[in-house]
Amino acid sequence: MLEIRCPYCGNRSQNEFAYGGDATIKRPELNTEVTDQEWDNFVYYRKNPRGNHLELWHHISGCRQWFKVHRNTATHEILKTLEMKENL
Amino acid sequence: MQKYSVFSLIKNALTNHQNWDVVWRDPEPKKEYEAIIIGGGGHGLATAFYLAKYYNMKNIAILEKGWIGGGNVARNTTILRSNYMHDANSLFYDHGMQMWKDLSQELNYNVMYSPRGILNLAHSDAQLNAYARRGNSMRLNGIDVSLIGREEVKKMIPFADFTSNARFPIFGGLLQPIGGTARHDAVAWGYARAADDMGVDIIQHCEVNGFDIENGKLTGVQTSRGNIKTKKVGLCVAGSTSLLAEKLNMNLPMEAHVLQACVSEPVKPLLDGVVTFGAGHFYCSQSDKGEMVMGGDLDGYNSYAQRGNLPTIQHVLTEGVALFPNLSRLKILRTWGGVMDMSMDGSPIIDKTHIEGVYLNCGWCYGGFKATPVSGLTFAHTIANDTPHDLSIPFRLDRFNTGHLLDEKGLGTKTWIS
Numbered sequence: 001m002l003e004i005r006c007p008y009c010g011n012r013s014q015n016e017f018a019y020g021g022d023a024t025i026k027r028p029e030l031n032t033e034v035t036d037q038e039w040d041n042f043v044y045y046r047k048n049p050r051g052n053h054l055e056l057w058h059h060i061s062g063c064r065q066w067f068k069v070h071r072n073t074a075t076h077e078i079l080k081t082l083e084m085k086e087n088l
Numbered sequence: 089m090q091k092y093s094v095f096s097l098i099k100n101a102l103t104n105h106q107n108w109d110v111v112w113r114d115p116e117p118k119k120e121y122e123a124i125i126i127g128g129g130g131h132g133l134a135t136a137f138y139l140a141k142y143y144n145m146k147n148i149a150i151l152e153k154g155w156i157g158g159g160n161v162a163r164n165t166t167i168l169r170s171n172y173m174h175d176a177n178s179l180f181y182d183h184g185m186q187m188w189k190d191l192s193q194e195l196n197y198n199v200m201y202s203p204r205g206i207l208n209l210a211h212s213d214a215q216l217n218a219y220a221r222r223g224n225s226m227r228l229n230g231i232d233v234s235l236i237g238r239e240e241v242k243k244m245i246p247f248a249d250f251t252s253n254a255r256f257p258i259f260g261g262l263l264q265p266i267g268g269t270a271r272h273d274a275v276a277w278g279y280a281r282a283a284d285d286m287g288v289d290i291i292q293h294c295e296v297n298g299f300d301i302e303n304g305k306l307t308g309v310q311t312s313r314g315n316i317k318t319k320k321v322g323l324c325v326a327g328s329t330s331l332l333a334e335k336l337n338m339n340l341p342m343e344a345h346v347l348q349a350c351v352s353e354p355v356k357p358l359l360d361g362v363v364t365f366g367a368g369h370f371y372c373s374q375s376d377k378g379e380m381v382m383g384g385d386l387d388g389y390n391s392y393a394q395r396g397n398l399p400t401i402q403h404v405l406t407e408g409v410a411l412f413p414n415l416s417r418l419k420i421l422r423t424w425g426g427v428m429d430m431s432m433d434g435s436p437i438i439d440k441t442h443i444e445g446v447y448l449n450c451g452w453c454y455g456g457f458k459a460t461p462v463s464g465l466t467f468a469h470t471i472a473n474d475t476p477h478d479l480s481i482p483f484r485l486d487r488f489n490t491g492h493l494l495d496e497k498g499l500g501t502k503t504w505i506s
Contacts, residue, residue, distance in 0.1 A: 001397050002389075015399050019389045019504050022343075036489065044341035044432045044488045044501060048330035050392040073344070074392045 005081045006059045007067050020056030022046055023068045050074050054088060057081075089285040092196055111277065112156075112284035117291050120317040121149045123471060124309060125324055126296050126332065128152030130161035130272075130457065131449055132324035133279035133290075134464020135471070137195075140286035142465075143472035148288045149318075151311060153295035157276030160326050163394075163426035164457040165349050165383045167362050167373065169206045169267040170231055173222045176482035176494055177435065178229045183479055184462030185231075185266055191461060197278030199270045200376070205361035206267030207236075207244065209411070211256040215366055219262040226264075233264045245363060247414050255410050256367035267362060269373055275460055298335050299446070306445030322447040322471050327392065327427025329450035336443060340450070341432040341488045343503050346391040347383070347454050348400055350423040352415070354378030363411075370407035372415075379421060382408055386428065386454070388504045396425040428454050430503035433487070435494035438467050438480040447471050448485065453503075 002014035027042055028034040053073045058066050070080040070088060082088070090096060090109040100108055123139060125132045128150045139145045168188055170181035192199050210216040219235060226233045237260045242250055248258060284290055291313070298310040299321070308317040323332055327344050354377050364371040369384040384404030387396040401423055409416045431437060431451030436459070438449050449467045452459065466477035476484060487493055499505055 001399055013399075014397065021502065021504070022390070040489050041339070045339045046330075046341070046343050046432075047339065048343050048390065050331055050344070053390055055390065071389075073390045076391065076393055076397075 002076060002078065004057060004069065004078060006062060006065070007081055007083045008063045008065050009059065012059070012062060016059060016061040018058045018060040020058055020066065023054045023056045052079065089196075089281070092198075111281050112290050115289045115291065117149060117151075117294065117311070117313050117316055118147075118289065120147075121289075122147040122318070123320040123322065124148070124316065124318045125150045125322045126309075127159075127324035127326070127328075128156045128280070128290060128292065129159045129324060129326060130157070130276050130279065130460040131326075131452075131463045131467070132322075133157075133276060133283055134460050135322055135324055135449065135467045136288045137279050137283040137286065138465045138468035139472060140283060140288055143468055145472065146287045149316070150283070150288060150290045151294045151296055151309070152290070152292045153312075155292050156280050156290060157273055160426045160428075160456060161272055161276045161460070163349070163424055164272055165371070165373070165381050166269045166272045166375075166457065167206065167267070167371070168201075168203070168270055168458045169264055169362070170458070171206065171208065171222065171226060171233065171262065171264045171267065172496055173225045174494055174496055175229060177496055178226055178231060180462060180466075180479045180483070181459060182229065182231050184459050187461035187465070188270060191270075191275075191278070195278035195282045197274060197281055199274045199278050201268070201270045203266045203268040204373075205263055205265045206364070207241070207361055208262045208364045209241065209366045210259045210261055211367040212259060216259050219260075223262050231264070232266060233262060236261055236263050244361070245359065245412075247358070248363075248411055249413050256365075261366075269362065271376075272457060275457075279460075279464070296332065301336075301443055304442070304444055306443055318445075320445045320447065320471055322449060322467060324449045324467070326429045326450065326452060326456065329429050329448070336441070336446060338441065340437075342451055343390055343430050344392050345386045345388070345428050345430050345504055346393055346396045346425045347386050347428045348396040348404075348423055348425045349381065349383040350401060350405075351375065351379035351381050351421050352418040353421050355380070355418065365407050365411045367410075368407040370404050370411065372408060372412070380415065380418065386430075386504055387425070390504075392427055394425050394427055396423075428452075432501045432503060433493040433495040434497055434499060434503075436463070436483050437485050438463065438470060438483045439476065439485040440470060440474060441485070
């Protein structure tokens with residue numbers, strides 16, 4: 001079982017969380033010219049690394065906050081958790 | 089190749105089984121091949137077999153970083169079905185279902201094809217209506233399927249929870265009689281043996297580290313056993329696709345996720361077909377050894393680990409016990425995980441790429457096993473003719489740019505919500 005450190009509640013069991021996917025994807029800026037390719041990259045294309053991955057999790061059965069988790073996709077080791085406003 | 093038959097069995101029994109031929113050779117890689125398939129799983133082996141059989145290519149190699157049939161073809165739950173609603177999916181997978189019928193004869197290897205029927209249970213009127221719609225769509229595509237009521241389901245699986253206490257009462261189900269199972273390892277070994285017999289070099293413990301590309305054309309691959317020249321390479325590496333694509337400077341609409349399955353201790357014959365629970369994600373069949381083979385949801389976070397965590401197993405088995413209360417008395421014998429190449433619309437990608445001579449076969453999500461023959465056939469066509477097979481035109485990569493997605497479940501890009 002994964003033990004995830006919610007930045008607000010501390011270490012909690014994986015059962016309390018929902019996954020939110022890759023945290024590095026950036027939606028194209030509003031009010032700018034966006035090519036089809038840029039939009040496709042945002043919607044569909046992923047780096048999908050084997051190794052460290054920055055991702056979103058939601059403490060859905062706890063404080064209901066979204067936050068970032070830096071986790072290794074090959075070993076499942078959690079390196080760091082961050083609030084949404086923080087960067088690695 | 090020594091042909092397998094009842095006579096060869098008797099003959100070898102008389103000599104204490106000491107004189108069987110090696111099933112496939114263990115050749116050294118040559119300097120150059122006409123085509124190279126990366127990945128010695130079901131799809132890679134089938135692709136090489138059909139390239140040799142139908143497309144007259146004899147100088148082919150399969151490069152496998154581990155051993156033949158050690159990845160997802162050994163880790164699936166062996167289910168065959170073609171109960172899809174979209175035309176592209178139902179025509180493609182049903183072509184595959186027709187290929188399964190004669191596969192054992194074609195390969196001279198018993199793949200233990202067993203069309204025992206697959207039953208999708210409905211637990212509400214609305215769900216039964218949805219199944220009626222899907223069944224009608226399948227019938228329009230010529231696939232035999234029937235909608236059955238609660239009483240008929242009760243005759244098939246009387247040990248399911250039909251009491252008034254059932255948390256999710258059974259309203260009926262959608263039955264595809266030709267659905268069933270095949271022995272997954274035998275599929276890999278059968279294709280490997282037949283491909284080897286046609287001259288395909290199966291090279292195990294040979295990892296591809298890079299590609300040689302000149303002026304947008306492939307000229308060779310760099311492997312852990314030296315550089316090999318080739319003009320065509322087909323990727324059949326499932327969960328590792330993004331890792332190889334990165335070496336080609338390609339990003340793909342795909343995420344890797346771990347999916348677990350488990351088997352119970354073996355019991356006497358209980359369940360003769362495949363049953364899926366409709367109120368959650370749980371499905372079950374019984375292997376020939378008597379184990380109840382069960383699976384369900386992805387663990388639900390990006391993963392390249394071929395193992396998962398217990399909360400998912402507990403979740404899946406909770407659903408199992410809600411459907412079949414008698415499962416609660418069984419012990420779990422084994423659990424395992426495999427890495428799924430989850431595409432962004434839940435459908436596979438079979439296509440050429442922007443690099444001349446590089447071909448992609450990936451994105452099978454958790455449904456690749458049943459497609460092994462048809463995937464091999466259509467991918468072989470794509471590699472040999474440099475153009476998609478009629479059946480696989482809808483599975484081209486550019487659908488993510490044109491908007492012609494094949495999202496059977498309507499989940500969008502949240503691949504982990506299986």
